[in-house]
Amino acid sequence: MFKFCVLFVIISIFVKLEANPENDDIYYSQSQVILRDNGIRYSSSYPSQCFEILKEFAENASNFTLCTILHARPITLCEKCIKDYVKFRDKYKELLVAVVNGTSCKSIFLSQDRLNAVQEYHDNILSVWDKGNCNDCYNWTLGIPSLKSTTIDFYRMSNDTKDCISKYNDPDNSEVCNKCMQIYEELDEFYKTLSSDSIGVDSVCMDIVDSMNATRSTWSKTLNCCNLRRTPEVVFLSCAGIISFLPILYYITVRYCGPIRDLPNVLKQSRFKQTILRGLSIESRSD
Structure with a gap:
C-alpha cells in the first residue's frame, strides 16, 4: 500500500509539470535564445545568394540520389x-x-568544422557514380556528355541478342541456341574488347557490365546453351588422349609382340657377350 501511494504521488507531480504552461514558456525562451544566437552568428552576416546556391545544390543532390536508387536494379x-x-x-x-x-x-x-556536412554528402553521393565507372559510357567534350560509339554498338548488339532469344525461345522450339549462337558470340567478343583485362569490372561502365552479366546468365543458366560448346570440347579431349596413348601402345606392342621374340637366341645376344665368347674360343685354341 505504501509503494502504491508513493507511485501515485510521483505520477501526480509529473502530470502537473507537464500541464504547467510555465514549462512551455521556458522551452520557448530557450528556443528563442538558440535561434537568436544562430541568427547573430550566421544569417545576418552571410549573403543570401550563397544560401540560394546551397539550396539548389541540396535539391540537385536529392534528385540525383533518388534517381540512382530507383535505377539500382537492374543497373541503368x-x-x-x-x-x-x-x-x-x-x-x-x-x-x-x-x-x-x-x-x-x-x-x-x-x-x-569537423562535420563538414556539405563536402561529406557530396563525396558520398558521387562515390556511387564513380564506383560504377559511369563516365566511361560517355564522351565529355567541353563537359557535355554524349554516348560513346562503343556504348551505342554494345547496346545495339545486346538488343539484337535479346530479340533473337525472345523470337526463338518458345516451349516447342529448341533451336534458340543454334539460331542465336553467332549473335551471342559476337556480343561476347565485342564486350571483351571494351577493357584491357578479361573481366572489365574496374574500367567498363557498370550499365554495360550488368547488362552483359544478365545476358550471360540467361544464355548459360536459363537456356543451357553452353552445353553445345561442351560436345566439341569432349571430342577434342578424347582425340588428344588417344593420340597421347599411341606411343605407349607402340612400345608395348614392339616389346611383347614384335618379331624379335621369334629369332634364335644366338641372334639376340649382345655384342659384348659375343666378344667374350670369341676371346674364350681363341684362348682354347692356343692351348
Whole structure:
C-alpha cells in the first residue's frame, strides 16, 4: 500500500509539470535564445545568394540520389541519371567558385568544422557514380556528355541478342541456341574488347557490365546453351588422349609382340657377350 501511494504521488507531480504552461514558456525562451544566437552568428552576416546556391545544390543532390536508387536494379543509373548527375556536378562547382560581395560561398559551407556536412554528402553521393565507372559510357567534350560509339554498338548488339532469344525461345522450339549462337558470340567478343583485362569490372561502365552479366546468365543458366560448346570440347579431349596413348601402345606392342621374340637366341645376344665368347674360343685354341 505504501509503494502504491508513493507511485501515485510521483505520477501526480509529473502530470502537473507537464500541464504547467510555465514549462512551455521556458522551452520557448530557450528556443528563442538558440535561434537568436544562430541568427547573430550566421544569417545576418552571410549573403543570401550563397544560401540560394546551397539550396539548389541540396535539391540537385536529392534528385540525383533518388534517381540512382530507383535505377539500382537492374543497373541503368549511368544512362538514366546522367541529367541529374550533370546538374549535381555543375551546382557543386558553382558553390566552389561563387563569390558574393567579396565573400566566397565555399568559405562559408565547406571545411569550416569537423562535420563538414556539405563536402561529406557530396563525396558520398558521387562515390556511387564513380564506383560504377559511369563516365566511361560517355564522351565529355567541353563537359557535355554524349554516348560513346562503343556504348551505342554494345547496346545495339545486346538488343539484337535479346530479340533473337525472345523470337526463338518458345516451349516447342529448341533451336534458340543454334539460331542465336553467332549473335551471342559476337556480343561476347565485342564486350571483351571494351577493357584491357578479361573481366572489365574496374574500367567498363557498370550499365554495360550488368547488362552483359544478365545476358550471360540467361544464355548459360536459363537456356543451357553452353552445353553445345561442351560436345566439341569432349571430342577434342578424347582425340588428344588417344593420340597421347599411341606411343605407349607402340612400345608395348614392339616389346611383347614384335618379331624379335621369334629369332634364335644366338641372334639376340649382345655384342659384348659375343666378344667374350670369341676371346674364350681363341684362348682354347692356343692351348
